[in-house]
Amino acid sequence: MDTTYIYKLESKVDTVTSMRKIRVLVAKPGLDGHDRGAKVVARALRDAGMEVIYTGLRQTPEQIVETALQEDVDCVGLSILSGAHMTLVPKVIELLKKNQAADMLVAVGGIIPDEDAARLKEMGVRGVFGPGTSTQEIITFIQSHVSA
């Protein structure tokens, strides 16, 4: 039996929930090729101990929602720098609702003007993060919203 296993068992004796991991989908909807930010965020979340499912570019809202459901993620993160957020994000939210998953935490990052950010939040997006956001802020946001 390998030692990691024993350590795991040991920690389990102390805290029952030690194997729980926050799972996050980082997705790039639409035809937007700017993937630097999504990759930066994905790596930062991994380094914070989360399991990050990264699906690559050009995802349709249907693909994103279906992936989120199969992967049973705690948070759907959308990265959009193309300006198409007002059509793509509502579609994702609507599909989540249709699948009784409206409770899933949705976060959006990228180039989102303030007035659009406000409207997205009214639709159910819980966090909007623009250029220059520190990754720590994003990590803290997800951690606090998921454990709550």
Added chain:
Amino acid sequence: MELVDRLLAGDRRACARLITLVENEAPEAQQALKEIHPHTGKAHVIGVTGPPGAGKSSLVDKLTQYYREQGKTVGVIAVDPSSPFTGGALLGDRIRMQERSTDPGVFIRSMGTRGHMGGLALTTKDAIKILDAFGKDIILVETVGTGQDEIDIIRAADTVLVVTMPSLGDDIQAIKAGILEIGDIFVVNKADLDFVDKAVMELEMMLDFNSGKGWRPPVVRTVANMGGGIEELAEAIQAHIEYLKKEGLYEEKRRLKVEMELLEVLNRRVVKEVLEKAKKTNEFDRLVDLILERETDCYSAAETLLQKK
């Protein structure tokens, strides 16, 4: 359990949640697995192993497409390594499977190893059972693919594919060093690149040298990103299934699997019970101290712990 009923009725969210419970080693997971057991054993499980970048995910994608065209339903489990330091993981195999994600006949799940060695997560076997009970005809399992200790997959799969690619002399070495024994079928992917013939020939020679009686693993060429050679690969898989069945090995393999699993569960249970008791009284730490002081040794200490049970 309500979740299990929903799983058996084909609810994919129940399937997803049950895998999460199993992964998290949640208290409810055991009960769920007990109830699921009678509904398992129908799927054919195909393991896909080989070094990173060889094309495992691309192959899984194209095999999934092939089986869907044959009218079969498919479950996929893709395992990637978790960081031993943070416990986090970047799970990127789905990048190659984008086109499958909205097919209702396909269910794909990514898993981190969560500290387990051997190519799979400790709970991957249970996740396979869930997909099996969910009714998937074929279950494809992609291993981490980092090294030579990928032996978990032989216990989890009915047929194991070892994927390699040409012009990586080192890879052939790696295959020599221990992976040769675990493959039922060898795939030389990226057959569009140079030196394919050389890679195939080397493999064939090693296999000839290695094989005794019984199944001689075939070597199949594929171009996974373009879908080349997939039909030949599927035929090789089918031939392996038929061979196992004809020789009575299908049942024998599954019996071995159950034996291993029962031992594993027992192992875990016993260790857990002993540790839990010992934790309460600090017995474990006290014995570790005594071993360090040369007052006792590990064997005697283990006996002491087992007697306290």
